Amino acid sequence: MWIKTTLVWLVCVAGFGTGFYFYFRLFRYLQTGKSENRFDQIPQRLKNILIGVLGQKKMFKDFLPGLLHAFIFWGFIIISIGTIEMILEGLFPGFNLSFLGISIYSGILFFQDVFYTLVLTAVLFFFFRRIVLKPKRLTPLSAHSAWDAYFILTLILLIVTSSLTMGGARLLIEAHPWDHWRPVSFLIASFLNTTSPSQAGLFWISEISWWIHFLVVLGFFMYLPFSKHLHVMAAAPNIFFSRLTPRGRLKKINLEDESQTSFGAGKLEELPWKAILDGYACTECGRCNEFCPTYNTNKPLKPRSLIVNLRHHAEKKGHALYTKNEASEELKKDMIQDVFTEDAIWDCTSCGACVEACPVYIEHVDHIIEMRRSLVLMQGKMEPEAQAVFNNWENHSNPWGLPQATRGDWAKDLGIPLLKDNANVEYLYYVGCAASFDKQAQKIAVSFSKLLQKAGVSFGILGEEEKCNGESCRRLGNEYLAQQMIQDNISVLKKYNVKKILVNCPHCLNTLKNEYPDFDAHFEVTHHSVFLKKLMDEGKLKLRSHSREGGNLLDKITFHDPCYLARYNDITEAPRDLLQLSSGEKPLEMERNRKKGFCCGAGGGRMWLEEKRGSRINVNRVEEAISTGAKTIAASCPFCITMLQDGLNAKNKETEIQTKDISEILFSAVE
Ligand code: SF4
Ligand code: SF4
Numbered sequence: 001m002w003i004k005t006t007l008v009w010l011v012c013v014a015g016f017g018t019g020f021y022f023y024f025r026l027f028r029y030l031q032t033g034k035s036e037n038r039f040d041q042i043p044q045r046l047k048n049i050l051i052g053v054l055g056q057k058k059m060f061k062d063f064l065p066g067l068l069h070a071f072i073f074w075g076f077i078i079i080s081i082g083t084i085e086m087i088l089e090g091l092f093p094g095f096n097l098s099f100l101g102i103s104i105y106s107g108i109l110f111f112q113d114v115f116y117t118l119v120l121t122a123v124l125f126f127f128f129r130r131i132v133l134k135p136k137r138l139t140p141l142s143a144h145s146a147w148d149a150y151f152i153l154t155l156i157l158l159i160v161t162s163s164l165t166m167g168g169a170r171l172l173i174e175a176h177p178w179d180h181w182r183p184v185s186f187l188i189a190s191f192l193n194t195t196s197p198s199q200a201g202l203f204w205i206s207e208i209s210w211w212i213h214f215l216v217v218l219g220f221f222m223y224l225p226f227s228k229h230l231h232v233m234a235a236a237p238n239i240f241f242s243r244l245t246p247r248g249r250l251k252k253i254n255l256e257d258e259s260q261t262s263f264g265a266g267k268l269e270e271l272p273w274k275a276i277l278d279g280y281a282c283t284e285c286g287r288c289n290e291f292c293p294t295y296n297t298n299k300p301l302k303p304r305s306l307i308v309n310l311r312h313h314a315e316k317k318g319h320a321l322y323t324k325n326e327a328s329e330e331l332k333k334d335m336i337q338d339v340f341t342e343d344a345i346w347d348c349t350s351c352g353a354c355v356e357a358c359p360v361y362i363e364h365v366d367h368i369i370e371m372r373r374s375l376v377l378m379q380g381k382m383e384p385e386a387q388a389v390f391n392n393w394e395n396h397s398n399p400w401g402l403p404q405a406t407r408g409d410w411a412k413d414l415g416i417p418l419l420k421d422n423a424n425v426e427y428l429y430y431v432g433c434a435a436s437f438d439k440q441a442q443k444i445a446v447s448f449s450k451l452l453q454k455a456g457v458s459f460g461i462l463g464e465e466e467k468c469n470g471e472s473c474r475r476l477g478n479e480y481l482a483q484q485m486i487q488d489n490i491s492v493l494k495k496y497n498v499k500k501i502l503v504n505c506p507h508c509l510n511t512l513k514n515e516y517p518d519f520d521a522h523f524e525v526t527h528h529s530v531f532l533k534k535l536m537d538e539g540k541l542k543l544r545s546h547s548r549e550g551g552n553l554l555d556k557i558t559f560h561d562p563c564y565l566a567r568y569n570d571i572t573e574a575p576r577d578l579l580q581l582s583s584g585e586k587p588l589e590m591e592r593n594r595k596k597g598f599c600c601g602a603g604g605g606r607m608w609l610e611e612k613r614g615s616r617i618n619v620n621r622v623e624e625a626i627s628t629g630a631k632t633i634a635a636s637c638p639f640c641i642t643m644l645q646d647g648l649n650a651k652n653k654e655t656e657i658q659t660k661d662i663s664e665i666l667f668s669a670v671e
Contacts, residue, residue: 001093004207008090008214015218022225023233026280029318033273034265038241045240048361052239058359062287065129068122072156075119076232082112082163083217090214102178110181113167116160117184123156137286141308145228145284152229158216166209168192169202228308231283235360238281241274242361247352248510248568250369252518253479263479264373267335268317271310275367276318279311281360288354288364291592293599294347298614301347303354303364306340310367313339336371343613345371346383350475350604351563356595372477386476389608393481397467397488398433399608408463410435410442414449417460423496427452427459430512432505433468434638440645441638444504447667448528452502454670455540459502465492471511476605483519486511490521504528504663506564506571506637507603513569527565529574529636529662536581542671543581557665558588558630560621560644561597562637575636575662582662582669588628598624600635600643607639622647626657636662 051057056073059066081097089095098105130138130149140146168188171179179185197205224230253263265271288303289295295302313335320328336342345368354364375381382390392401408418410431417425429452435445452459467489470482493501501523503509513525535541557579565571572594579587592598601617611617622644625633633648635641638661645659 005091005093008087011215011218012087012091015222019218019222019225022222025319025322026225026230026315028322029314030273030276030280032268032314032318032321033271033276034269036272036274038243038274041244044244048239048242049236052242052361053236056359058357058361061357061359065126068125071115071118071122075115075122078108078111078115079119079159079163081108083159083213086163086166086210086213087217090210098176098178106178106181109167109178109185110183112163113182113184116164119156120160123153123160126153135286137290139286141284141305148227148229151223152220152227155216155220155223159213159220162209162213162216164188166206166213169206169209172197173199173202173206228282228284231281231360234277234280235283238274238277239361241277243274243363243366246514246568247355248564249514249518250474251366252515253373253483255480255483262374263377264375264477265335265367265370266374266378268314270374271367271370274363275310276314278362278364278367279307279314282307282311282362283360284308285359287357287359288362291353291357291596291598293349293351293353293601293617293620294614296598297617297620299343299347300341300613301344306344306364306368307362309339336375340371342375342381345375346609347613348604349563349599349601349606349617351599352567353563353596353599356567369475369477372475373479374477376477377480382477383609385609386478386605389476389605390473390478390481393468393473393478393485397485398437399468399472400433400437402437404467405464407431407436407466408461410445411449411461411463414446415453416449418463418465419460419496419498420463420465422460425458425460427457427500427502428493428496428498429459429461429502430469430508431461431466432503432508432638434642435504436466438638438642440641441661444638444641444661444663447661447663448502448504448532451532451535451541451663451667451670455535457535457540462492462496467492469508469511471507471515472605472607474511474515475603476608486516486519490516490519493521493523499524501525502528502531504636504638504661506562506569507639510564510568527569527571527574527636529565529578530571532663532666533574533577536578536666541666543669544671555583556588556629556631557583557585557634558590558625558628558632559593559662560590560600560625560633560635560640561594562635562640563597563599563603565636566597567595575634578662578666579634582665587634588630590624590628592624600637600640600647602639602643607642616647616650618643618647619650622651622653626651626653631657632665633657633659634662634665635659 056070059069085097097108164184165188167182167185169192171185171189172192224232262270284304286304292303316330320330333339336345348368350365352365389399392399396402396404419428431445434441467485469489470485473485474482501512503525506527509525509527512523559576559579561572576587598621599617600621601611633644635644641659641661648654648657648659
């Protein structure tokens, strides 16, 4: 017995000591990142752990694999109790948890049996999925990644079977009062009994199983730092430290801070430490790719690779920095060029589909925008069209470069007061650049204004005093110019003591509502879909009839969810309700809808850039819309409408199918 005990002590000290050293190294590499306080709002962070980790919330979006993963996760918690008990028994012979009381101990053993079975089922399913079903999103990134998955599944299989075998053998060696509720162990014991083993045989089965379990657990612990399954350790902290500000809010750069020598992230040290933790937490599950418009149109940006490459770079660079290995090639790398590519950084539409899908709360968009900021503000590098649009914003406060004096021309004959003439209105209608200058989008401004007038809403506009809100400019990395426009807008809004703002554009909504508070400007901002639904509910707008008018505008509508409305601001039902009220029927649904909606390609400032790489995102989306059989593609964003119309033109479908804003559709249906 003492030989075993001595061996267990030696192996434990060596194994766990080495393992902890590996984890400590990873912890030190985290410190390569920029410091950032993520220790605020602890109760909310603990709540996220409850929901995201213990409740496995995001895993259930893909129900069956999510449920089976949850079995493994919950199973691991229960199994760990048994594993700790076994290791302590090895270190202190005779130890067990029976001191907790027979009923508690019996309960623990019962749940262990149950979860061993569930984990076993899940592991077998995951083998089947990888070998037979081979879902595209799980295509391994490398040979190492491929065998790593099988290796880990095999280790889990060994952990479970060794423990069950040991339990079965021990049931035959000696009966205990806490053994009655161990259905699976009893089954194994009956199987062992069929071979009529001797007591010595049972002893060796139990001992060998114990050693297999012990060594595999130790090996698992030591191997994780080198595996994509490091998420077993990193996912919970990553969820705990995930950002708590509104998802649509970009981090504000303090341009007044003279101590700041660089802006954005051109190298690893300029990304926050949480970005490196994101890399550790990535499970390589590919959910982000599955919903990403750039991945689905064969562009260089693939969010899974972005995060995995970030992890590899952080580990290698972190190691070189902490071992002071100045000869390391990793230190010479330009992060944006050599680890990612400039093309990948510019491809992102900031649609947030990756962040929404990621089960471990990784923050892809924030990192991409930080790199764009470095490219634009520090290196003066940008896509060629970006320079032109920056000039337009700088000189005319709108991306089209049209004269600012004509901003309110669309409203000339509508009798809408300008705030400079009458600031005594309840709402400011902040029109935005698209509905002010773009011919098709102006129809939204006109329809919405007429609806407001019909409903007797007290509102006004700013006309030429309105400036671009800075949203696209920020997302294209030009924080400096964006902040100038933001400050200009805020001073006008404050001059008129504006409290309530209506918008027809989700990008205006997101920026005015979620980002302006960082600039000490707080308004009640409402998207027109929500406001119009409220007017309908209050009976301030009345429907004419549900007649189909010969199968024209109101016939067969599908709704495209704008990313900045659905994902960033949780508005998915109001536009659908309006469409149903207008047409008398629920809109036809595309497969990718609501928070899983597919981007039109315009977000992140991409509206103003050429789409040179891969196939076109708007065509991909329009094809999905066409497949519903709809005759009208409705949206509630002027950018989306432009992109969808371009997609229809590219498919030569512009005469058969039309694009409309929900306000235009509602306007055609009310008295
Ligand atoms: S934000 Fe959208 S485009 Fe950018 S990486 Fe994520 S899913 Fe892809
Ligand atoms: S970033 Fe998130 S969604 Fe994408 S592969 Fe990693 S864990 Fe999965």
